[in-house]
Amino acid sequence: MEDIESFRQRARAFARAHLRPIGPTVMTVRSAVRDEEELAAVAREREVQRLLFDAGLAGVCVPRAYGGQGLTAAHQRVLNEEIAGYEFPSRLQVPTFAPCAAVLLEFGTEEQKLRHIPAMLRGEEIWMQFLSEPSSGSDVAGALTTAVRDGDGWLLNGSKVWTTGAWWSDWALCLARTSWDVPKHAGLTVFILPIRQPGVEIHRIEMLNGNREFCQEFLNDVRVPDADRVGEVNDGWTVGTRWMFHERMSYNSPLVTFPAGTVHGGAGGTGALDVARAAGRLDDPSVRERVGEARVLEVVGRELQHRVAEGIATGTMSSQASAVARVYHCIASPRQSTIAFEIAGDAGAVWSDDDGRLAACGTDFLMRQVTCIGGGTTEMARNVVAERVLGMPRERTLDKDVPFRDVPRSSSTKR
Amino acid sequence: MLLKLTSDQELLRETTSRFLDEHASPDAIRRLRDDAAGFADGYWRRGAELGWTSLLVAEEHGGGSVSGHGLVDLTLVAYEIGRRAAPGPLVPCSVVAAALSASGGEAHAAVLAHLIAGESIATWCHAEPRPNDRLGQVALEIRRDGGDVVVSGVKRPVEAAAQASHLLVTGRTASGLAQVLVPADAAGVAITPLQSVDLTRRFATVSFDRVRVPAAALVGELGGADRHVERQLQIALVLLVAESVGAMQSAFDMTVQWAQDRYSFGRPLASYQALKHRFADMKAWLEASHAIADAAAAAVDAGSPDAAELASVAKAYVGEHGAELLQDCVQLHGGIGVTFEHDVHLFLRRVTLGRALHGTPAEHRRRITDLLERGTEAA
Numbered sequence: 001m002e003d004i005e006s007f008r009q010r011a012r013a014f015a016r017a018h019l020r021p022i023g024p025t026v027m028t029v030r031s032a033v034r035d036e037e038e039l040a041a042v043a044r045e046r047e048v049q050r051l052l053f054d055a056g057l058a059g060v061c062v063p064r065a066y067g068g069q070g071l072t073a074a075h076q077r078v079l080n081e082e083i084a085g086y087e088f089p090s091r092l093q094v095p096t097f098a099p100c101a102a103v104l105l106e107f108g109t110e111e112q113k114l115r116h117i118p119a120m121l122r123g124e125e126i127w128m129q130f131l132s133e134p135s136s137g138s139d140v141a142g143a144l145t146t147a148v149r150d151g152d153g154w155l156l157n158g159s160k161v162w163t164t165g166a167w168w169s170d171w172a173l174c175l176a177r178t179s180w181d182v183p184k185h186a187g188l189t190v191f192i193l194p195i196r197q198p199g200v201e202i203h204r205i206e207m208l209n210g211n212r213e214f215c216q217e218f219l220n221d222v223r224v225p226d227a228d229r230v231g232e233v234n235d236g237w238t239v240g241t242r243w244m245f246h247e248r249m250s251y252n253s254p255l256v257t258f259p260a261g262t263v264h265g266g267a268g269g270t271g272a273l274d275v276a277r278a279a280g281r282l283d284d285p286s287v288r289e290r291v292g293e294a295r296v297l298e299v300v301g302r303e304l305q306h307r308v309a310e311g312i313a314t315g316t317m318s319s320q321a322s323a324v325a326r327v328y329h330c331i332a333s334p335r336q337s338t339i340a341f342e343i344a345g346d347a348g349a350v351w352s353d354d355d356g357r358l359a360a361c362g363t364d365f366l367m368r369q370v371t372c373i374g375g376g377t378t379e380m381a382r383n384v385v386a387e388r389v390l391g392m393p394r395e396r397t398l399d400k401d402v403p404f405r406d407v408p409r410s411s412s413t414k415r
Numbered sequence: 416m417l418l419k420l421t422s423d424q425e426l427l428r429e430t431t432s433r434f435l436d437e438h439a440s441p442d443a444i445r446r447l448r449d450d451a452a453g454f455a456d457g458y459w460r461r462g463a464e465l466g467w468t469s470l471l472v473a474e475e476h477g478g479g480s481v482s483g484h485g486l487v488d489l490t491l492v493a494y495e496i497g498r499r500a501a502p503g504p505l506v507p508c509s510v511v512a513a514a515l516s517a518s519g520g521e522a523h524a525a526v527l528a529h530l531i532a533g534e535s536i537a538t539w540c541h542a543e544p545r546p547n548d549r550l551g552q553v554a555l556e557i558r559r560d561g562g563d564v565v566v567s568g569v570k571r572p573v574e575a576a577a578q579a580s581h582l583l584v585t586g587r588t589a590s591g592l593a594q595v596l597v598p599a600d601a602a603g604v605a606i607t608p609l610q611s612v613d614l615t616r617r618f619a620t621v622s623f624d625r626v627r628v629p630a631a632a633l634v635g636e637l638g639g640a641d642r643h644v645e646r647q648l649q650i651a652l653v654l655l656v657a658e659s660v661g662a663m664q665s666a667f668d669m670t671v672q673w674a675q676d677r678y679s680f681g682r683p684l685a686s687y688q689a690l691k692h693r694f695a696d697m698k699a700w701l702e703a704s705h706a707i708a709d710a711a712a713a714a715v716d717a718g719s720p721d722a723a724e725l726a727s728v729a730k731a732y733v734g735e736h737g738a739e740l741l742q743d744c745v746q747l748h749g750g751i752g753v754t755f756e757h758d759v760h761l762f763l764r765r766v767t768l769g770r771a772l773h774g775t776p777a778e779h780r781r782r783i784t785d786l787l788e789r790g791t792e793a794a
Contacts, residue, residue, distance in 0.1 A: 033517045282788070285781060292731065292780025295787055302706045304699075307418070307706035316418050327699040382423050386691035390671055393686040413429050 007075050008089040011082035014055045019048065019086035024261060032210030042126070042168045044088035051124030052089070052257070061254045062105070067118030075253035084259040088240040089123065091165060097121055098253035099246030100127040100173045103190075107231045107239050112192065116171065128195065129247070130174035130217065135410055137162070138380050139177070140244070141237060142399075142407075143186045145219060147176040147191060154178075154191065155228070156199075156222040162374070165204050166215035169195055173243070178234055180405040187404055188236030191241070192228045208366040242380070248322055250375070252309065275340045278357040279347065287343050294339045297332040304328055324383035330378035335370045341365040416494050416660070417709055423481040428491045430465050431565060432498075439501035439756050444614055447502055452578045453615035454502035462503060463533025467492050471513035471650070476524070477531050478516060478704060486650060486716035490657035490708070497661025500761040502615035505573035506654045507538035509539075510647045514539070514594065517643060518635045522647045526570050539647065540570035540621055542773070549773035550782065555623065557586035564595055564630055566603075566623040567644055573770070574746040576606045576619035581768045584623065590638030601626050604773040613759065613768045649715045649726040651773050656708045656729045659737045659769040660701075662762040667701055669759060671692075690747065697743055700736040707732055724786050731779035734770035742765050 002010075033041075050057040053067070060076040062068020069075070101120050104113055119125040136142035145158025156176055161174070172195050179187030195202070199222035205214040231239040251258045272294035273282075281287040308325045311317030341348040344361040351359045372378045386392045399407040420428065438458060447453055462468070470485040470492075472478025489509060496505055504651065512530050515523045529535040531648055547554040555568025566584055576582065582597045582604070588610040597604065598670075603626035674685040684690055707712040711729035714722040741763040747751035753761050770776065 028603065046518075178589050273784065273791065282784075287786040288779045291787065292783035295724075295783050296728050296731045296780060299725070300703050300732050303710040304703045304704040307702065307709070311418055314418060321702075323695075324699050324702050327695050328703050331696065331699065379692070382692040382695035385695035387687075390685075390694055390698060392671075392674070392691050392692075393683065395688060 002069075002071060003076075004074060004078055007071065007102075008082060009078045010055075011057060014052075014082050015056055015086050016105075018051050018055070018058065019083065019088070020208060021085055023085060024089050024259075030214065035212075037197040038169060042091055042165075044087075045091050046123035048087060048127075049089040049092050049121070053122045058256075059117070060254075061120065062117060064100070064368065065123045066105070066113050076257070077260070078256045080258055081260045082255065084261050086259070088257060088309055090258075092120075092123060092126055093256045094250050094314050095129045095247070096125070096127040096254075097242070097255040097257075098249055098251075099243050100129065100171075102246035102249075102253065102255055103173060103230065103239060103243050104192075106242055107190070109230075112229065112230065116192070125171050126165070128163045128166050128169045128172045129243075130163065130172040130193075131243075132160065132162045134159055134161050134216070135412070137333075138377055141188060142174050142409075142410075143177050143188060145174070145176045146180075147178050147189060147224070150223065153223055153225045156193070156219045156224055159216060159218050161205075161214075161216040163215045163217060164213045166217060167204060171195060171229070175236060175243075177404070178236070181403050182234070183401055184399055184404045184407065185237040187234055189233050190236045190239040191224050192230060193222060195330045197222065205371075209363045220256060245319070247375075248319075264402060265285075272336065272339050272343065274357045275343050275361060278355070279343055281343060281345075290339045290343060291341055296337045297336055301325075301328060301332050318389070320384055320388040323381045324389060326376065326381040327378065328380060330372040333371050337364050337368040341404045393413055397414060416491065416657075416664075416705055417487070417566045420785065421482050424488060424491055427466055428483050428495060431462075431467070431492050434461065434465060435495055435499050435501050435615065437635045439477055439496075439499045441499075441761060444500060444502065444611050445759060447615045450615075451617075452575075453505075453617045459536065460509075460533035461505055462492075467505065468504075468508060468512060468533055471509055472516040472531060476516050476527055478512070484713070484716045486653060487712050489710045490653060493657035494661040496794070497658035497663075497765060498665045500614075500662055500665075500765040502576065504536050504538065504616075505564040505658070506651055507574045507579070508536055509536035509654060510539045510651050511581070511596075513597070513650055514634055514643060514647055517646070518594075521559045522631050523634065526596065529580070536575055536578045537581040537583060538574050538575045538579045539651070540576075541644070541648070542570065542572060544569055544571040544620065550778040553585055553587050553592060554586065555586040557584070557588050557637070559588075559630065560627070561628055563627050564593075564633060564637070566595055566597060566626040569618040569620060569622045572609055572611070572618040573606075573618070573621045574618055576621050577617060582621060585640065585644050588638045592640040592644050593630050593637045594634040594640045594643065595628060596634050597623070597626060597628055597632065601628060605625070611768060613621060613764045616768060623742045637733060645723065646715075646718075648773060649722055652706075653712045653715050655769045655772060656704075656711060657732045659733050659766045660704050660708045662699055662769075663704060663733075663737050663740050666741055666744045666759055666762040667697060668701065670712055670747050673748060683737040684747070685774040693743060693747070697740050700740055704733045704736060706749055724783060727774075727779040728784070730774060731776040731783065734779070735776040738767040738770050746767075755777050 057079060059068030060071045060079055065098040073404055101117060116125060133143055135144055147154040147156045172193055174193055176190045176191055177187055178189040199220045201218040203216045204212040205216055206212050225318050276282050276291050290379045304325050308321050311321055314317050341361050344358045347355050347358040348361045387394050469478035470480050470489040493505060508530060515527045530537055543554055558565045579599050582599055584595050584597055586593055603624040605622045609620060609622045611618050612701045675683055677684050711725040714725040744759055748759060751757045
């Protein structure tokens with residue numbers, strides 16, 4: 001096995017030779033970008049992924065049999081360090097590698113793995129999760145998208161939602177219902193399918209900041225061969241549970257390439273300082289206190305992430321402890337957005353392009369709740385902390401042992 | 416608290432924990448309510464034997480850390496003390512011992528030796544009464560006069576002043592801050608007790624009416640003490656925060672257990688989602704407090720560039736959320752939560768004290784902005 005140091009040298013040389021330096025990565029809720037720009041960015045990222053593959057730096061932890069390097073999480077961390085400050089295929093990491101490739105590696109057939117994993121590693125296949133539905137986000141197992149037997153394959157009908165970038169993606173991992181006669185968890189099956197086909201209709205969803213990355217898909221008699229089923233029929237929840245686990249790992253997954261030292265942008269400490277400066281209010285003690293508060297929330301959040309990561313890695317905390325950090329984030333993040341909005345004064349609601357740093361505050365405020373909803377709501381995270389971390393009694397469920405067709409649903413979903 | 420301890424740190428923590436279980440039970444603490452010192456005879460000396468007083472003192476002065484990181488080691492002690500809301504002048508003695516060791520120590524070697532042995536107590540006179548009660552405000556004057564220095568002004572609140580043999584006084588000179596180690600029985604020193612929310616920590620106002628001491632009593636240079644004072648403040652903040660986190664942890668554990676045991680309308684409190692969600696939020700604050708307390712301790716111990724910011728971030732966050740977490744614990748207990756007989760108030764008192772001393776959360780938030788502004792201007 002290649003030792004860490006020579007891997008590091010190789011990764012460093014690659015970054016210098018092939019990647020554009022772009023400065024530290026800042027994670028923000030992406031604002032509206034023109035479609036042509038977005039497609040150009042996707043195209044470039046496919047190229048970069050291909051360059052990584054050709055240089056033997058793609059799929060660091062993926063077995064060699066499927067096009068990867070068969071190395072360790074430590075090697076992946078080194079790659080993440082060496083690409084810090086450079087462009088990287090950001091749109092191709094989550095969910096393509098985590099959770100989709102992770103799920104295929106765990107539950108896929110040999111044929112599925114050989115067909116798709118190398119293609120993902122080469123940047124030829126970008127994957128999406130067909131998971132959330134209009135009628136159920138938190139209630140993942142309440143999926144209504146149905147798969148019925150059709151000859152030696154399946155016909156899928158239904159709708160999926162919140163798929164970021166489906167309009168430029170290639171394949172989907174899809175959770176579907178294969179039985180309505182058993183309790184909800186016992187009637188699910190996981191499939192894979194190409195997104196670009198006649199039966200899959202993609203609608204773009206406009207968010208409050210103008211972003212149109214999220215999509216809703218309508219599946220009309222989509223034919224899926226049985227060879228594209230992942231896991232056993234009606235045992236989709238076994239796959240689904242691990243799917244959720246890998247999804248929670250997200251950018252912490254060893255399958256994901258992500259620059260070390262990525263900053264969460266927006267309204268954290270120095271963000272609030274910039275807003276206060278732009279607003280000319282740094283001499284106001286109450287503004288100085290709020291800027292300090294935003295910085296406190298940012299620094300504490302960073303240290304908590306380290307603590308939880310260390311706790312999980314060393315086994316002193318269960319993997320459910322990531323929900324503790326999520327609850328923290330869901331409290332801190334809206335507060336930071338509100339602080340910036342307040343400091344901005346009326347420019348927080350009405351602005352011109354000359355307002356510099358103030359111009360983003362109103363839209364950020366409108367989008368304030370997004371990070372407390374996407375990827376799992378605050379409320380669901382609170383349930384996990386109370387029940388799985390603190391051991392408190394679970395919520396009573398009314399749908400556990402009831403055939404799914406008899407479980408009450410929102411009236412808009414009645415067939 | 417740290418997720419991983421060295422075996423020596425674990426030994427320190429374990430021996431401290433066993434000692435406190437025996438000598439700082441809730442009953443023992445209640446019995447000290449009317450005690451003048453707030454801790455039993457011999458208690459502090461026993462703590463010194465366990466190592467509580469030497470961790471911030473250099474080896475050449477008779478001290479030494481357990482892990483190579485003395486302040487981090489000391490936060491383990493502070494945490495265990497906080498877990499029981501135990502008595503003892505940990506913060507004042509630690510700050511003074513660190514100060515005397517850092518200043519070179521020759522002139523104060525004898526006092527330092529007594530402090531390390533736990534035979535005497537010293538305290539830091541830093542904060543001042545209104546209108547000079549903002550964080551960092553110093554109006555007390557230290558003036559050179561021949562071979563002496565003269566100290567004039569008032570300090571308040573000063574912890575354990577009535578039990579201290581020596582007072583480390585921070586004052587202003589024409590050329591910056593200075594510090595003097597004044598014997599508590601020096602002429603012109605008047606100590607007036609104050610009341611506090613805590614059951615065993617004692618505080619006083621100390622006035623210095625042109626107190627004259629030999630120049631050898633100076634700790635460091637006349638006018639060169641600013642950065643020493645800053646470090647002492649950071650040490651105090653780190654210890655207060657570590658102690659508060661211990662108190663928060665105990666109150667939280669007690670309240671979780673209560674919620675599992677207490678039934679209402681046919682089911683335990685812990686089965687109500689509204690309450691489960693409150694516990695989840697508290698758990699997030701609690702783990703975040705552990706994380707920032709540990710980060711601040713490591714940074715101040717190492718004297719790293721972000722030590723000042725981390726110390727203030729820790730104080731602001733733990734100060735704010737510690738008090739709120741404790742109040743939530745009170746609320747979740749219902750009526751018994753505000754009685755003397757129940758134990759939760761022992762922890763409520765300790766975190767309330769910790770929040771108010773050495774700068775409120777609001778003052779620290781403003782200090783953080785000052786540091787941020789300076790940082791971005793330099794960049």
